[in-house]
Amino acid sequence: MLRSALKLIVLVLLLTGCSPRLIRVEQTEPLLGTTVTITVLHEDYQKAKEAVEEAFAEIKRIETLMSTYINTSEVSILNNKGLIKNASADLIFVIKKSLYYSDISNGAFDITVQPILELYRNSFFKKGMHPTGDEINKTLKLVNYRRIFVKGKTIFFSKKGMKITLGGIAKGYAIDSAIRILKQHGISHALVNAGGDMRAIGMKDAKKPWTIALQNPRDKKDVLAVIPLNNKAVATSGDYERYFEPTKKFHHIVNPKTGYSATELISVTIVSSSAIDADALATAVFVLGPEEGMKLINTLNDTEGLLITKDREIITSEGLNFNLLSKRNFQ
Numbered sequence: 001m002l003r004s005a006l007k008l009i010v011l012v013l014l015l016t017g018c019s020p021r022l023i024r025v026e027q028t029e030p031l032l033g034t035t036v037t038i039t040v041l042h043e044d045y046q047k048a049k050e051a052v053e054e055a056f057a058e059i060k061r062i063e064t065l066m067s068t069y070i071n072t073s074e075v076s077i078l079n080n081k082g083l084i085k086n087a088s089a090d091l092i093f094v095i096k097k098s099l100y101y102s103d104i105s106n107g108a109f110d111i112t113v114q115p116i117l118e119l120y121r122n123s124f125f126k127k128g129m130h131p132t133g134d135e136i137n138k139t140l141k142l143v144n145y146r147r148i149f150v151k152g153k154t155i156f157f158s159k160k161g162m163k164i165t166l167g168g169i170a171k172g173y174a175i176d177s178a179i180r181i182l183k184q185h186g187i188s189h190a191l192v193n194a195g196g197d198m199r200a201i202g203m204k205d206a207k208k209p210w211t212i213a214l215q216n217p218r219d220k221k222d223v224l225a226v227i228p229l230n231n232k233a234v235a236t237s238g239d240y241e242r243y244f245e246p247t248k249k250f251h252h253i254v255n256p257k258t259g260y261s262a263t264e265l266i267s268v269t270i271v272s273s274s275a276i277d278a279d280a281l282a283t284a285v286f287v288l289g290p291e292e293g294m295k296l297i298n299t300l301n302d303t304e305g306l307l308i309t310k311d312r313e314i315i316t317s318e319g320l321n322f323n324l325l326s327k328r329n330f331q
Contacts, residue, residue, distance in 0.1 A: 022189060022205060027052050031059050032171050033069075034195030038178065041189035041205065051185035055178040055192070062174040065090055066166045068114065079114065079163040083156035092150060094166060094173050094276075101169075101280040102145040105296060109284035110256035114163035115142040117252060136259040143256050167252070172235060172279025175199045179275075191229070192275075199233035199275040214322075217267040217308060224314070225306065226323045227271065235278035237286045238267040253286050264289035267308040270297070271320065277303070290315055 022041040025048040029036055038055055042048035065074045065088055074091045078084040084091075101109040119139045123131040131139075147158040171194050178192045179199050190201040191210050200210045209228040216222035217240045227234060237253055239261070255262045268286045272278040281303065285293035290309050297305040297317050304320035316322070 023048065025049055025052055027056065029056055031056075032063055032174055032194050033067075033167075034171075036195070037191075037193045038182075039191045039193070040182065040187055042187055047185060048187065051182050051187050054185070055181040058177045058181050059174045059194075062090060062170065062177055066094065066170040066173075068163075068165055068167075075164060075166060078155055078157075082160060082162065083154065085154050087153050087155050090173070090177075092153065092155065094169060095148065095150060095155060095164075097173075097276060098166070098169055098280065099145060099148065099150075101284055104299075105284035105288060107145065107256055108287035108292075109168065109280055110143060110145045111164040111166060111168070112143045112145050112148065112157075112162055113254045113256050114165040115139045115161065116254050116259050117165060118163070140259040143259070145256075168237070168283035169276060169280045171195070171197055172233070172274070172276035175233065175275035175279075197233075197235040197275060197279055198229065200229040200231060203230050214269055214306065218312075223325055224308075225325055227269070227306075228321055229271075232271055232273060233275040233278045234269060234271050235275060235282045236267060236269040237282035239263075240266070253283060255287050262287045262289070263310060265293070265307055265309055266312070268293065269306040271304045272300075273302045281305075 022043060023045045024039065024041055025045060026037065026039045036059060038052050040048045040052055064070055067073050068075055068079065070076060074084055074087055098109070098111045116136070116139055119131050119135060142159065142162050147162060148164070149156055149158060175192045175194055175197060176199065179201060182190050182201060188202045189204060192199050198212060203209045209230045212227045212229055212234055213223045214225040214227060216224050217238045239253065253262050254260070265286050268282045270278040270281045270285065272281065285296060285305060285307065288296060290307050293307060294305065294315060294317065297303055304317045306320060306322065307315045309315065314324070
């Protein structure tokens with residue numbers, strides 16, 4: 001009789017869909033040159049809080065390894081000396097991943113553009129003018145991802161004066177690392193948001209996915225589209241993120257082949273299974289432009305994209321799940 005009663009209770013729970021009440025735990029911190037927010041939904045507040053705190057600790061650890069703004073970081077040591085021994089497994093993985101995306105994008109993604117970015121900063125912020133063509137061409141000789149070598153735990157450049165930036169990929173890696181920590185704590189509903197680059201664990205609850213609002217790159221108050229996320233990552237690259245002068249002709253996404261900022265697109269959003277892939281691809285596609293960029297997207301599994309051209313035309317891959325709120329050509 002007791003066994004029958006227990007079976008009945010289990011059956012009722014299954015039929016009614018009863019589940020523990022999820023408690024929302026959310027924390028925001030300034031990291032990775034932006035604002036990072038981690039949102040967790042879990043039935044145990046204390047476990048959720050501990051998971052979030054450890055995830056933030058992991059993001060901070062990644063930042064101390066890969067930031068060009070921290071003098072003691074591994075990236076800064078590599079840039080200053082042209083070589084680093086006993087590099088962390090994290091840095092080795094990210095650099096190898098960077099070289100992979102350089103290869104498949106025919107060099108459109110290239111972490112050795114740091115000297116060009118430094119030239120831009122020095123020209124605009126110290127001289128109040130854009131760099132000359134001669135200055136760009138001279139600096140461009142230091143840009144070539146094929147001159148980065150990884151031998152065991154040693155990373156080095158084959159040309160003196162070379163430097164790297166992981167600004168187009170490290171944020172994605174940090175997000176993925178935070179997600180890994182959350183999963184280790186048994187979290188099954190979470191969102192890590194680092195300045196608009198995000199990755200979700202599961203859905204927001206049993207019925208609703210996480211939803212990401214994609215802003216108009218020319219009007220932050222306007223939302224162009226809404227993208228649902230369920231165990232997916234999304235990253236956006238745009239000329240409006242960091243630029244050196246009001247016209248946005250010179251911004252931080254540099255074409256490694258010309259030394260000038262890419263201008264065919266104003267925004268690229270990539271949806272993929274991992275944040276590091278979405279992050280790197282968003283930059284690569286932005287440099288490639290609409291036609292070559294969409295070709296690259298279509299060659300990759302589990303990858304979708306939404307591109308906005310300089311003429312403000314919205315182009316999407318066929319498999320992208322989204323809700324477009326504005327016209328295909330917006331003003």
